[in-house]
Amino acid sequence: MQQQERELQGSVTSQWIKKNFQYIPPAFITLILLVGQLTFGILDSYVNLVVAIATSILAEMILARFVLGTTKNLASAYITGISVGILIRSNVIWPYFVTALLSIMSKYVLRYKGRHLWNPSNFGVSWMLALSTMSVAGLSTQWGSNFAALSVIWILGLIIVNRAKRLHVTVTYVTSFIILAYVRCLITGDAFLAELSPLTGPMYQLFIFFMITDPPTSVSTKKGRIIVVILVAIVEFILRLNHSIYAPFYALCLVGPIAKFIDLKMTAPKEQPHSVGVLATK
């Protein structure tokens, strides 16, 4: 009897999680932000974050209504906004507004067969960082050395990407990064830990749990996703050898859309209704 009750409860919980899974990634990225903010005060200003999130959500609401003629779950826009708020560093407010706006707009402009090609925040952040201005820099420093906080983020992140059936993407990327970091250290003569070091920073936590796992901009097959993420790691490797600080963003920005385009060309019907993936778009 008790076992039946436990099974029933487990089933109910499982169904609840399945039904509401779209809210888990936003909750997780909020948790990352809270851990960073409460332990180290990572945000220079709450205003910047609010501007980024508000811009993303408003842009999503307006563009979905007028461009697609529909309404959309705003979890994706929220993640885009929060990602921009964390990944962009500026002493002025306008980059948060512009980056968030560019990110969301890219979903509605850069499309093929009814699907967007770029991960939104990856597009916006990459564009702003590539301009190399006096107003914008990227998040390139660590959030301190709190291993407990880091462990919580990694464990939860892995559980969530596993649930979203994207664990193979994260694991493949991390494995590729480590192998290629070793190759880089052989080439550059720098310490292996120096090459591995970026992986321990917050920029990569957002990258591997939110950007490269983004279902709407991933290709359709598991094998394809593994190949694509290896290609991302290889392009990043080449960019790093050329001293590109924001190599992972640029690599995904270059490889991701091409892969998605080929995938859509090969597999997708001519036009599909716009959809939001399980892990939502960032």
Next chain:
Amino acid sequence: MPKKTAQVITAVIFVALLAVTFIASRNNRGTTAGSAAYTVEKEAALKKYGFYLEPVNEETGIHFRHICPDVDPKVSNIKMQIASLGASAAVCDFDNDGWNDIYFTNSQTGSMNALYRNLGNGKFEDVAAKVGVADVNIKSTGVSMGAVWGDYDNDGFKDLLLYKWGKAELFKNNGGKEFERVTEESGLPGWANINSAIWFDVNNDGLLDIFLGGYFKEIFHLDSLNTTKIMPESFKYANNGGRNFLLKNIGNGRFKDVTEQYGLTTTKWTLAAAAADFNGDNFPELYVANDYSVDEFYVNKNGEAFEETGSQAGIGRIPKSGMNASFGDINNDGNPGIYTTNITEKGILIQGNNYWQPKNGDMQAPSFVNLAQLSGIENAGWSYGAQFGDLNNDGFMDLYVANGFISARENTSYWYDYSKVTGGNSNIIGDAKNWPDMEGKSQSGYEQDKIWLNNSDAIFEDVSGRVCPPATYDGRSVAMADLWNRGVLDIIVANQNNIPVIYKNTAANNNHWVAFDLQGTASNADAVGAKVQVEWDDKKQVQIVTGGMGFSSQNQHRLHFGLGESNKIDQVTIYWPSGRIDKIQSPAIDKLHIVKESQQ
């Protein structure tokens, strides 16, 4: 709205946003410290800005050259990172002949420090060896990082505190003729890696006390290490730097370590400090600028303890790379703010410098607002020392900021390598052996020093390179002084691993000035902590006598006020640390006034 129309409008806005951001980014590429193409014409500068700064090293006979400190071969991969400190300049009229002299520190073992005595005829003579303050960089006591002058025994002659990666040294000034090393009996601490020091009277007992700011941990001898784990544990949240020291002057040339008693126990990576009374109780508050962390603001509790209120005060919330602390009343409201420098490297690290303007309100708990962006003095480069001073005597304090970290091979950059380790975990960043070899690369090198002209009420114009020839050394320490007693502020910049630059200021305008040299009686003899408020032509400017401020630097002791074209001062009020207040009605202009604290 039809979907098609919405799609077209969205696409147009999207493309426009891309175009605008692209064009804007190209347009502001020239505003960074390192890339501006400057044209300098003296006559044009004089006509437009009313002053011109001319390098006069040769004419003055100042041939000093700084040499960076040695570091252990175990950390040779980042030698230039570690050995990037030590060039400093401190101004003082050490022999009381009425002419400002300059002391430069050197940092290689065996190198000589220099004391350039102002001969009054435009020439300077290095008398350091003759008076006993040259040969101070020796293996057993370490190498110089900076120096500050202060009359600790109130005998009317300023003594020399030399701080080191090693043992800090105290030299007593015997009548301006010679210096006597009194370190051993003074009670100064043993080995520590000190990169900032100031004199201030923490309890207003009339005796100058000492603050020493530690950078690397005191257990390390950087030229002979037994570990490579010497680096900060974090780029933004490091607490594994050297300890600070508060040394209370207990008279008879002795100092007592009261650091713990006064609550200055943090171990951040301190690079600068400055002290002034911000809450009107006459006791000086202490501002501590920290690298790899937040800055700290210590409120003085009746001279008996300090309370750190940086977060509540607004200055300790965002961790940056604090490298300077200097005071300036940029909007003539009688409330000097604090300028702190950090790092700005376009597209990579945009920290921005801060100008902390005191807010009106709770006097017991001072708080500040950052006006650097509004004033246009935020982004300079990899900044170190900065000083305010009215360079064209128009009545508004201008700003000079020394820039540049490591100028090695041209057109190379260590920033990518740097970003790898600074983004990593403490076990990685904290160990020098993990840092990629610099291989002679530059990092924020060849940056132009910034000169900002205050056009009125704290609105600054960047005139870098337009009022002097380009200066792209690795600037560290900035000091301002009237070196030729002409009523204008000249500038001395000490550059790392290079020559200093002595800028002679040529003013070509009808502006007036006044200067005050204060002598305490009930207060400490140097009047450190005194405030002078000059009121003229509906303006009110306050300056503070300090025992060192900026980065490893000390301005002239006298306070210099530009008056614009006004030929009359309404009133001057002097607030002495003792609590006494002296007022001078309509003092003569274009004159240095030597003012002794009144016997009330």
